[in-house]
Amino acid sequence: MxxxxxxxxxxxxxxxxxxxxxxxxxxxxxxxxxxxxxxxxxxxxxxxxxxxxxxxxxLKESQDVFSYPPSFFPNSFIWQNYPRGWTLLPFNTFLTNSIIVTTANVVGNLVSCSLVAFGFARLRARGRNILFLALLATLMIPREVTIVPRFLLFSQLGMVNTLWPLILPAWFGYAFFIFLLRQFFMTIPTELDDAARIDGASTFRIFFEIILPLSKPALGTVAIFAFIGNWSNLLDPLIYIRSQELYTLALGLNLFRGQNFTQFNMLMAVSIITLIPVLTVFFLSQRLFVQGVTLTGMGGR
Amino acid sequence: MAVEQRVNQTVARPMDKPKMGKMARREEREFYLFIALWIIGFLAFDAGPILASFVISFTNWSMMSPPAWVGALNFQRLMTDPLFYTALWNSLYFGVGSVGLGLIVSFLLALLLNQKVLGISLFRTVFYLPSVVSGIAVAILWIMILHQDFGLINSVLAWFGIKGPGWLVQPQWAKPALILMSLWGAGGSMVIYLAGLQSVPQHLYEAASIDGAGPWMKFRNVTVPMMSPVIFYNLIVGFIASLQGFVLVLIMTNGGPANATLMFGLYIYRVAFQFFQMGYASALAWILLVVIMIITVLQFLGAKYWVFYEGEVAK
Incomplete structure (x- = not known):
């Protein structure tokens, strides 16, 4: 007391x-x-x-875009700029092409990168370390170094002015995503694999039925990064696509800019339309985004 | 180096029986099956092209006629090509400027967000969003923002009685304008810094407090050393990315005014796909590869003096 x-x-x-x-x-x-x-x-x-x-x-009238002094708010809201801009060029075709290319890229990246990442994360083999370093080294290679030979390769294959050069590379792995997935796979306890193996599961089944279902957040992150990266990709379409019916949205916007450079209001309207999918995905999956950035960002430690 | 460490850690699982068992051999076969796609891609899209571009750099090739061997002529031409030096200088200027300022801005943003403020996720979204929207829509937006007479920036400056420059029209302002634009995307590395800041062990700050350290001392002696690997990672990745990005420049200025924004990548693109000089373009590309390698090696060498890895304390 x-x-x-x-x-x-x-x-x-x-x-x-x-x-x-x-x-x-x-x-x-x-x-x-x-x-x-x-x-x-x-x-x-x-x-x-x-x-x-x-x-x-x-939303501005054409003549208001370059009024002086510039006004921040439009005098009247011209919602018509959106449909009019969209129909000035065959943007529906461009949209279809973008959807085809982006979907093929996302699926291709998911399939190829998860397989490769599983190999690096779980299977032991001679030469694995050196191959992994080679994989990381490809992240350091500037794209400019390979664009000429890549172009030559695809022109040899007769694929210039088709969508193939925009799609095929995604099916053979991308170092950044492989690294991201490998980092994630390594956080899954190996006891789960061992238990399944004792039950007689094959390696592929372990990959498909244990690792993949547990890796949905990481796979989601890869899908989102792949989606966003491809949706706005301009360089590859610029190099490989010639005919207008194969244009992607990014290329279409560029064309639009050349032809209607003075119509900034419609250009902005169409730009905003092309951003909507990106913004939607971003707002729906912000958490995955941040996780993914963190996972790879911390990988450098 | 950090990566190597990690690799070694994870590989350290025993596999050192002198003769490999049946199981191990099967595992090895499976490993190569799983990574087969990447191996094909590596040979076809990375290693192959790099070797090919090395060979092509010794030729004269317009793609219309077969390549002609010219020895080191392309590299000799490069030494006397004023545009080569301009492009190299522009890229380095932009790289140092955008990565340096980007580091400061994104680190400061991360520090602010790390203050346990309410609504942190809202602010994080706001700062992060611009780094997600990239590509041509952004380029067009910034053409407008930077417009000399009707642009957003000069309008705001005009409120304060400052007459803004012709950002994309005057050669001396074009590169600063592009750097300014790149800062809008600082949110990408901000998220990495924020994650890093949140993983700094709290007890280090407490220990520093007990020793009588003020906020600045804590920042200088706890935050910065603990964050140095993250900063290092961002510097390496950011610098390589900054040397590569030229699509925005292609749209916004196409290298102008007076070649003030002719980036190295843009020059390669122009030589290859507008002049169809594949040999010279490959020579330029190889020089770029060498420059990036040198800078990366220098950064790794410099890292010894300022990057702190927890695991290395014992040394």
Missing amino acids: NVDLSGRSTSAVTTQVGSQARLGMRNQRRVQTLVVYALLAALSVLFILPFMWMVSTS
């Missing part, structure tokens, strides 16, 4: 003594929080402003 009381009293004393300092600290923390919020708010405006500008331009 005694000990208990004395203990209580000492703590009371320290509280009283410390209260002055603590009050100062609390104020300091409050000021700090305020500063942080002010900075965050100001920076958010800076990051959002270009988007707002884009939307506002897309």
Whole structure:
């Protein structure tokens, strides 16, 4: 009892003594929080402003786009810019091509990269380390080094001006995704494999029925990265596609720009339409995004 | 180096029986089956093309007629080609500027978001979003934003009585304009830094507090060393990416004004697909590869002095 009381009293004393300092600290923390919020708010405006500008331009009358001084808000909202811009060029065809290319890329990347990643994560073999380093080294090779020979290869195969050069490479693995998936597969306990193996499961079944179902978040991340990367890919279509009926959205936008450069309002409207799938995917799967970035980002540690 | 460490750690599982068993041999066969697709892709799309471009760089080839062997002529031409130096300088300028400033901006954003603020996920979304939307829509948007008379930036500057420059029209402002644009995408590395900051062990900060360290000392002596591997990773990856990206430039300025934004990648693209000089383009590409390798090696060598790996404390 005694000990208990004395203990209580000492703590009371320290509280009283410390209260002055603590009050100062609390104020300091409050000021700090305020500063942080002010900075965050100001920076958010800076990051959002270009988007707002884009939307506002897309709704303006043609003559208002280049009014002086520039006005941030449109005088009247011309929603017509959206359908009119879309039909100025065969954007429905471009959309179809983009969907074909992007889907083929996403599926191809998922299939090839998960197989390869499983090999690197789970199967032991001579030469594995050196091959893995070779895989990582391909991440360092600038695309510019290989675009000429790649072009020659596809032209030898008679695939220039077809969608194949945009699709085929995805079916043979991509180092960044393989690395991401391997990192994830390695976090799955090997006991699960061993147990399945004792039950007589083949390696492929372990891959297909144990590893893959447990890796849905990582696979989702790969799918999203592949989707976004391909949806806005301009370089490969620019090199390989000639005829307009094979144009992707990115290429179509570029063409649109050349022909109707003054019609910034419609150009912006169509640009926004092409961004909608990306933004939708992003908002639906933000968590996966951040996870994926983290997984590979930390891989460098 | 870090990767190597990790590889070795994971490979350390025993496989060292002098004679390989049946099981091990089967596992090895399965390994090569699983990675077969990548091996084919590696040979067809990476290793093959690199070797091919090395051979092509010693030829003169327009693709209309068969290639003619010209020895080191392309490399000699390159030494006296003023555009080669311009493109190299432009790329390095842009690379150092965008990666350097990008590092500062994304690190500061991450520090702000790490302050345990309410609504962190909302702010994270706002900062991260621009790095997701890339490609031609963004290029067009920024053409407008940077427009001399009607652009967003110069309008805002005009409120403060500043007459903004012709960002994409004046040679001395074109590269800074592109760097400014690249900062809009700083959210990508911000997310990596944020994850890194959140994994710094809290007890290190507590220990520093007990030793009487203020916020700056904690930042300098705890945060920076603990984050140095992440910063290092972002520097390497970011620099390589910055030397490659030229599609935005192709759309926005096509290398102009007065070649001020002629990036190395853009020059290769132009020589190959507009002038159809495959030999010279391959020579340029090889030089780019060598430059990237040198810079990466230099970064790794420099890393010894400032990158801190927890596992290496014992040394």
